[in-house]
Amino acid sequence: MNPFNEKCKTLEKNFIPLKKMYPKSYNKDSTSPYTKTRVILMNGTEFESNWFMHQFARHCDNPEILETLSVVRRQEQQQQKRISCLKPLNESILETTIAYEQLAVDLTACLARNEKDENNIKALNFALLEDFDHLYRYANLLKMDKGIEADTLVGKMTEIMPGRPTVAEHRYPSDDLKPHMNAATADLYTKLVASTITAAEQQTMNYYMNIAQWYKNDLGRKLYSEIAMIEEAHVTQYESLKDPTMTWLEQWVMHEYCECWLYYSAMEDESDESIKKIWAEHFKMEVCHLKAAAKLLKKYENSSYEKCVGSGEFPKLLKLGENKDYIRRVLGATITLTADNGSYCDIEKIADNHRFFEYQSFMSDPEKNPSHLVIQKAIEKLGKDYRYQDSEHPVKELRDRTKDNTKIARTK
Numbered sequence: 001m002n003p004f005n006e007k008c009k010t011l012e013k014n015f016i017p018l019k020k021m022y023p024k025s026y027n028k029d030s031t032s033p034y035t036k037t038r039v040i041l042m043n044g045t046e047f048e049s050n051w052f053m054h055q056f057a058r059h060c061d062n063p064e065i066l067e068t069l070s071v072v073r074r075q076e077q078q079q080q081k082r083i084s085c086l087k088p089l090n091e092s093i094l095e096t097t098i099a100y101e102q103l104a105v106d107l108t109a110c111l112a113r114n115e116k117d118e119n120n121i122k123a124l125n126f127a128l129l130e131d132f133d134h135l136y137r138y139a140n141l142l143k144m145d146k147g148i149e150a151d152t153l154v155g156k157m158t159e160i161m162p163g164r165p166t167v168a169e170h171r172y173p174s175d176d177l178k179p180h181m182n183a184a185t186a187d188l189y190t191k192l193v194a195s196t197i198t199a200a201e202q203q204t205m206n207y208y209m210n211i212a213q214w215y216k217n218d219l220g221r222k223l224y225s226e227i228a229m230i231e232e233a234h235v236t237q238y239e240s241l242k243d244p245t246m247t248w249l250e251q252w253v254m255h256e257y258c259e260c261w262l263y264y265s266a267m268e269d270e271s272d273e274s275i276k277k278i279w280a281e282h283f284k285m286e287v288c289h290l291k292a293a294a295k296l297l298k299k300y301e302n303s304s305y306e307k308c309v310g311s312g313e314f315p316k317l318l319k320l321g322e323n324k325d326y327i328r329r330v331l332g333a334t335i336t337l338t339a340d341n342g343s344y345c346d347i348e349k350i351a352d353n354h355r356f357f358e359y360q361s362f363m364s365d366p367e368k369n370p371s372h373l374v375i376q377k378a379i380e381k382l383g384k385d386y387r388y389q390d391s392e393h394p395v396k397e398l399r400d401r402t403k404d405n406t407k408i409a410r411t412k
Contacts, residue, residue: 001264001313001314002311002312002313002314003257003260003261003264003283003286003287003290003312003314004290004291004294004305004312005312006284006287008284008285008287008288008291009284009285009288010288011068011071011072011288011289011292012071014075014285014288014289015074015075015078016075016078016079016082020082021078021081021082021085022082022085023082023085023086023274023278024274025085025086025087025088025089026039026086026087026088026272026275027088028088028090028091028095031272032155032271032272033099033102033153033154033155033157033158034106034155034157034269034271034320034321035270035271035272035275036099036102037099037102037103037106037107037320038266038269038270038275038279038320039083039086039087039275040099040100040103040200040203041103041107041196041199041200041203041262041266042083042262042263042266042279042282043080043083043084043203044199044200044202044203044204045196045199045200045258045259045262046076046077046079046080046083046259047080047199047202047203047206048198048199048202048203048255049073049076049199049255049256049259050073050076050077050080052251052252052255053069053072053073053076053252054073056069056248056251056252057069057070057073059248060248062300064296065249065296065300068292068293068296072289072292072293075285075289076289079282079285082278083278086275086278092146093211093214093215094138094141094142094145094146094215094220095142095146095148095153096207097138097207097208097211098135098138098139098142098150098153098154099153100203100204100207101131101134101135101138101204102135102153102154102157102158103200103204103320104131104134104135104200104201104204105128105131105132105135105158105323105327106157106158106320106321106322106323107196107197107200107318107320108124108127108128108131108197109124109128109323109326109327109330110318110319110320110321110323111124111193111196111197111318112124112125112128112326113323113326114189114316115189115190115193116187116189116190117181117186117187117190117193119178119179119181119241120181120190120193120194120241122344123178123237123238123241124193124197125330125334126237126334126337126339126344127201127234127237127238128163128327128330129163129164129330129331129334129335130163130164130166130169130230130234131163131234132163132164132327132331133162133163133164133165133166133169133371134163134166134227134230135150135154135158135160135163136160136161136162136163136385136387137166137223137227137371137374137375138150138223138227139160139386139388140374140375140378140385140386141219141220141223141374141378143378143382143386144374144377144378144381144382145216145217145220149386149388150386150388151388154388156388157321157322158322158323158324159324159327159328159388159389159390160386160387160388160389161387161388161389161393161398162393162395162398162404162405163331163335164335164337164408164409165371165372165404165405165406165408165409165410166226166227166230166369166371166372167364167366167369167371167372167406167410168338168347168406168408168409168410169230169233170229170230170359170360170363170364171233171338171339171356171359172355172356172358172359173233173236174341175338175339175340175341175342175355175356176233176234176236176237176240176339177236177237177240177342178237178240178241178342178343179240179241179342180240180241180242180243180244181194181241181242181243182243183242183243183245183246183250183254183308184307186243187315188309188310188315189315189316191242191243191254191308191309192257192258192261192315194238194241194242195242195254195255195258196258196262196318197238198235198238198239198241198242199258201231201234201235201238202235204231204234205228205231205232205234205235208224208225208227208228208231209228211224212224212225212228219370219373219374219377222370223370223371223374225370226369226370226371227371237339246308247301249293249296249297249300249301249303250297250301250303250307250308252293252296252297253290253293253294253297253305253308253309254308254309255293256286256289256290256292256293257290257305257308257309257312259286259289259290260283260286260287260290260314261314261315261317261318262318263279263280263282263283263286264279264283264314264317265317265318265319266279266318267279267280267283268317268319269317269318269319269320290305324390328394329394331393331394331395332394332395335395335398335408335409336348336408336409337409338350338356338409339356340354340356347409347410347411347412348412352412360410366406366410367406369406372404372406375404376404379401379402379403379404383402384401384402385401385402385404387401395408
């Protein structure tokens with residue numbers, strides 16, 4: 001599939017009327033968990049596209065580019081509103097959160113499993129274990145506050161057990177920065193990975209930043225605030241992988257191409273027929289947007305879209321699904337890593353005076369952190385923590401269900 005070979009409407013005929021912007025919501029009890037995660041992913045993708053174009057407009061004084069940005073941006077806004085309302089009225093904040101974290105876990109694992117770039121793979125695997133832990137923490141809050149077991153929400157497709165403990169994830173901010181790729185030589189899939197995961201993690205960060213104050217008890221509000229800080233760290237890590245030397249127009253082409261790839265992937269993978277039609281319609285809209293951006297790149301920089309995306313032929317499509325064995329391998333091999341000056345290092349090998357420890361002592365009191373207290377309170381209430389796992393935890397130190405480990409990956 002090459003989106004540049006697809007026919008599409010003209011840009012001015014690409015708007016969505018209000019009556020189509022409010023679709024029928026999915027059924028939270030019967031819809032596939034991966035339909036829910038696709039809704040979150042595409043919502044986040046549209047959010048990223050909108051704010052990229054706003055930032056572009058604030059750094060541009062070309063009337064034709066500004067006009068095209070305004071039109072495309074409004075259409076992206078309409079797509080985002082339509083997708084956002086696929087979430088049903090009766091799905092709670094916390095139920096939606098479980099879908100956010102299932103997306104973070106399985107999207108990250110799917111991308112890593114098909115990636116060849118070592119820098120991207122290391123970044124994906126590192127954050128994977130942290131989002132995996134977030135799923136576990138929120139699942140325990142859900143069990144305590146709502147009496148709902150999260151395995152029913154994830155369709156038993158994703159295990160729920162500790163990852164790298166959230167208390168160990170508070171790092172000095174600049175350690176989360178990573179070397180960026182060279183867009184001129186990087187594989188197209190590698191560029192799509194960085195674009196996709198940045199948008200997805202940014203969506204999670206934004207959701208938690210804005211939803212914390214609406215939760216109904218103090219512990220939940222505090223948990224969202226703590227984990228939102230880690231999601232911001234993940235956005236810092238992932239966005240740093242992208243090549244900042246690309247021009248604004250080159251970045252715009254890359255954004256639109258990534259949206260085309262994601263919508264086509266979602267359309268091919270979707271089991272809900274009504275939502276599948278939405279993905280198909282939005283794909284056609286994005287083809288139009290892509291061609292508009294490519295036209296401006298050619299006109300104002302005398303550069304072809306091939307510089308950004310090669311021939312335009314899609315690489316392997318994104319297919320969300322189960323990643324249990326992969327996640328278990330990553331847990332067993334990398335649980336004790338922390339970030340270190342653009343790289344990753346085992347906690348046992350970093351210097352005693354490393355800024356990680358100073359930042360930890362300033363930011364975090366492990367025994368009082370919300371992420372720890374959620375598990376402690378769950379153990380007190382339920383007799384043991386809530387988990388869904390197919391076999392014992394691959395990390396010995398994380399097998400005890402009556403005590404939350406606050407030392408692994410945090411102390412020597």
